[in-house]
Amino acid sequence: MRTTLTAEAVTEVLAGLTAGNRAFLRRCPGDRVARQPVHAVYGGAHLFRADTARRLGAIALRALDQHAPDCAALARALGLPGADALPEGKALVAALDRPPDALRAEAPALWLASAVHERVLAKLAREPVEDYHLDFEDGFGHRPNAEEDAIAASAGREAARGIREHSLPPFLGIRIKSMSEDTKARAARTLDIFVSTVLDHAGALPSGFVVTLPKVAIADHVTALVELLRLLEAAHRLPEGAIGVELMIESPQSLLTGDGRSSLPGLVAAAEGRCRGVHLGVYDYTAAAGVTAQYQGAEHPASELARHLIQIALAGTGAAVVDGPTTLIPVGATAEVHRAWRQSYRAIQRALVGGFYQGWDLHPAQIPVRYAACYAFFLGGAAAAAERLGNFIAKAGQATMVDNVFDDAATGQGLLNFFLRALNCGAITPAELQTTGLTLDEIQGRSFLHIVEARRR
Numbered sequence: 001m002r003t004t005l006t007a008e009a010v011t012e013v014l015a016g017l018t019a020g021n022r023a024f025l026r027r028c029p030g031d032r033v034a035r036q037p038v039h040a041v042y043g044g045a046h047l048f049r050a051d052t053a054r055r056l057g058a059i060a061l062r063a064l065d066q067h068a069p070d071c072a073a074l075a076r077a078l079g080l081p082g083a084d085a086l087p088e089g090k091a092l093v094a095a096l097d098r099p100p101d102a103l104r105a106e107a108p109a110l111w112l113a114s115a116v117h118e119r120v121l122a123k124l125a126r127e128p129v130e131d132y133h134l135d136f137e138d139g140f141g142h143r144p145n146a147e148e149d150a151i152a153a154s155a156g157r158e159a160a161r162g163i164r165e166h167s168l169p170p171f172l173g174i175r176i177k178s179m180s181e182d183t184k185a186r187a188a189r190t191l192d193i194f195v196s197t198v199l200d201h202a203g204a205l206p207s208g209f210v211v212t213l214p215k216v217a218i219a220d221h222v223t224a225l226v227e228l229l230r231l232l233e234a235a236h237r238l239p240e241g242a243i244g245v246e247l248m249i250e251s252p253q254s255l256l257t258g259d260g261r262s263s264l265p266g267l268v269a270a271a272e273g274r275c276r277g278v279h280l281g282v283y284d285y286t287a288a289a290g291v292t293a294q295y296q297g298a299e300h301p302a303s304e305l306a307r308h309l310i311q312i313a314l315a316g317t318g319a320a321v322v323d324g325p326t327t328l329i330p331v332g333a334t335a336e337v338h339r340a341w342r343q344s345y346r347a348i349q350r351a352l353v354g355g356f357y358q359g360w361d362l363h364p365a366q367i368p369v370r371y372a373a374c375y376a377f378f379l380g381g382a383a384a385a386a387e388r389l390g391n392f393i394a395k396a397g398q399a400t401m402v403d404n405v406f407d408d409a410a411t412g413q414g415l416l417n418f419f420l421r422a423l424n425c426g427a428i429t430p431a432e433l434q435t436t437g438l439t440l441d442e443i444q445g446r447s448f449l450h451i452v453e454a455r456r457r
Contacts, residue, residue, distance in 0.1 A: 027265070028316035031417070032276075033446040036320050037130035037171050037208075038425045039361045039370045040279075045134040045155045045174065050162035053169045057128025059364035063330065064120070067337045068368075071096075071110075071117035077338040078345040078372055080116065081380075082109025116375045123371050123426045130425070131171035131358075134159075136190050137178070137214050145186070152190045156197025163202040171208035173246065178214050179221035188228055195243070199236050210244040210276050215284075217254050219263075222247065222270035229274070245274040246322070250281035251288040255306055264313035275319045277358070280307055282324035298324050298347055311355060323351045325360035330369075341369045348373035357421060371425070378427035381418070383435070389415040390437040393451065412448040419443055 041056065049055070068074035072092050075083035086109065087095050095110055096103065104111040134155055136148070143151075155174075162168035176191050177183035191211060198205060213225050222245070229243045247267055249255055257263050268275045282303045286296040297303065303324070311321050326347050330340035344366055351359055352374065361367055392412045419436060420443060422428045430440045442451050 027269070029318055030316055032318040032320070035170070035424045036277075036358055036421070038358055038374050038421075039129075039367070040131045040133050040173075040322060040358065041129050041361045041367065042133050042135050042139055042175070042325075044139040045136050046140060046151050048132075048134045048155050048158055050158045050165055051167050053129040053132060054167060056364040056367065057124045060128060060367040061121070061124050063337070063365035064124070064368045067330075067334045067341075068117075071113040074117050074120075074368075074372065075109075075113035077341050078369065078376075079342055080109070080113055080376060083113065086110055086113060112376065112379060115379055116372050119375050119426055120368050120371045124368065127169070127426070128367065129169040131173070131208070132169050133172075133212060134174045134194075136187075137175050139175075145189075148186065148190060149193060152193040153197050156194045157201055159194075159198045159206055160201035163198075163204060163206055168206050171210075172206040173208075173210040173212055175212040175214060175248075178216075179224050180215065180217075184224070191228060192232065195232050196236070199238075205238075205242065208244075210246050212246040212248060212279065214248040214281070215250050215254075216247045216267060217251065219266045219270040222267055226270065226272055226274060241272075241274055243274070244276040245271045246277045246279060247271070247275060248279045248281050249306070249310060250284035252285070252306075253288075255309060262309065262313040264310060265317075268314065268317055268319055275317075277320035277322045278310055278314060279322040279360075280310060280324050282306075283327070298326060298351075307354070307356065320358060321356055323356045323359035325362050326366075327362065329363045330365040331363070337365065340366075344369045345373050349377060352377045374425050375427040378418070378422035378425075382422065382428060382432070385415050385418050386435040386437075389419070390435075392448070393437055393455065412452070416443065416446070416448045416451075420446060 043052065064074070068077050070092060072083070072086040072088055074080075075086055086092065095107065096114055098106070100111070100115075103114065136152070140148075140151075159168065159172065162172075174191070174194055177187040179187060195205070211225065211229065213221060216222060225245060229245070230240060232238070233240055233242055249264075254263055254267075257266075264278065268278070280303065282298045282300075283296050285306055286300050286302050287293070289302045291300055291302055307321065307323065314321055326340075326344045328340040328343050330337040330344075348359060348370060351357075359370070361370055389412065392415065419428070419433060419438075423430070423433065423443065433440060433443055436443070438451065442454075445451065
C-alpha cells in the first residue's frame with residue numbers, strides 16, 4: 001500500500017514520544033488491583049485492643065437487633081426502594097417463605113430488603129470491620145509525652161497480640177499527628193514506638209498496614225514521613241516500601257497551590273510510590289473554607305467540589321479517594337437512630353454513585369449502615385452490569401450495545417471492578433458471579449484484558 005512518509009522520518013518523530021509516554025505511565029500506572037476496604041473505622045489509640053474489631057461487631061449487631069430487628073424495619077429506617085409498602089409481622093414472615101429466585105421475581109423490593117439484611121448480619125458476624133485506624137490525632141488529643149509514649153507502646157503490643165491471635169481486621173493503620181512545627185517530633189516518636197513495639201512482639205506488621213498523615217500542607221510533610229519510614233524499614237530489615245502512606249487533605253491551601261494548580265500530584269509523588277489513598281477531612285476543610293459550623297460536613301458544596309477535584313487529580317495514579325464521615329451519631333431512641341442512619345445511608349449512596357468507594361465510620365452503630373448502603377448499591381446494579389460484562393466477554397472486547405448503553409473495551413475493566421468490589425465487601429456471593437459468565441478465578445485475576453486474551457486463545 002502506498003505511503004508518502006519514509007520509515008526513517010516516522011521513526012524520528014515517534015521516537016520523541018518515548019520519554020513522555022514512559023513518564024506518564026510512571027505517574028499514572030492505573031488503578032491498584034489490590035482490595036480496597038469500604039470504610040476506615042477510626043477510634044482513639046488509647047481504646048484499641050487486639051479484639052476491638054470483634055467488640056465493634058457485637059455492638060453493631062446489638063444496635064441492629066434493637067433498632068431494626070427484621071429486614072422490613074431496616075429497609076424503612078434507611079429508605080430502601082419500596083420500603084413503605086413492605087409487610088410487617090406475620091405477613092412479612094409469610095411473604096418471605098418462598099425460594100429466593102421467586103421472591104426476587106415476584107417481590108423485588110422485599111427481595112432487596114431481605115438480601116441486604118441477611119448479608120449485613122452475616123458480614124457483622126464474619127468480618128465486622130474491614131479497616132481500622134488507631135488515632136493519635138483528633139480522636140486522641142494532646143497528652144503529656146510520657147502518657148502518649150505508654151499508649152503507643154501498649155497499642156503496639158495489642159496489635160502484635162492481634163497478629164498472633166488472628167483477630168485484626170484485614171487492614172490496620174495509625175493516624176499520627178501532623179508534621180507541623182508544633183507536633184512533628186511527637187508524630188515521629190509515636191510512629192517509632194508503635195512500629196518498633198509491633199515488630200518486637202510479633203516479628204511482622206499487620207496486613208495492609210498504613211500510616212495516615214493528617215493536615216498535609218506541603219510536599220515536605222510527606223517527604224519527611226517517607227524518610228522516617230525508610231529509616232524504620234532499614235532498622236527492622238523490612239523491604240523498602242513495606243509501609244504504606246495515606247494523606248489527609250483538610251484545607252483549601254493543601255488542595256491548590258498559590259497559582260491555582262492542583263497540589264495532589266506533587267503530594268502523591270513525594271510519597272514515592274507508597275501512597276495508598278487520600279482522605280478528605282470534610283469538617284476541617286469546610287471550616288477552613290469559611291463555612292459556618294451549622295453547615296460544615298460532607299454534603300456541603302465545598303466538600304463536593306473538593307472531593308471531585310481530588311478524584312480528578314488522582315485518576316489513574318493508583319491512590320484511592322477516601323470520603324469523610326457523617327457525624328450524626330446513631331444513639332438514643334429508635335427515632336433518633338433511624339434519623340442518623342438515613343442521613344448516613346444517603347451520604348454513602350451518593351458517594352458510591354460518585355465513584356467514592358470508601359469512607360469513615362466513627363461509631364459501631366454506623367457500620368451496619370455502611371454495609372447496607374454498599375450492598376443495596378451493588379445488588380441494585382448487578383443484573384445490568386452482569387449483562388454488559390457478559391456481552392463484553394462474548395464479543396471479546398468488540399463494541400456492544402445493551403439497552404441503549406454503548407460500551408467499548410475500556411469499560412470492561414470498570415465492570416469487572418464493580419464485581420470485584422461487590423465480592424470483596426460481601427454484597428454478592430461467588431455463586432452469584434455465574435450470571436456474568438465468568439469464573440471466580442477469572443474475576444479474582446482482576447484483569448479484563450487477561451480474561452479476553454485467555455478466551456481468544
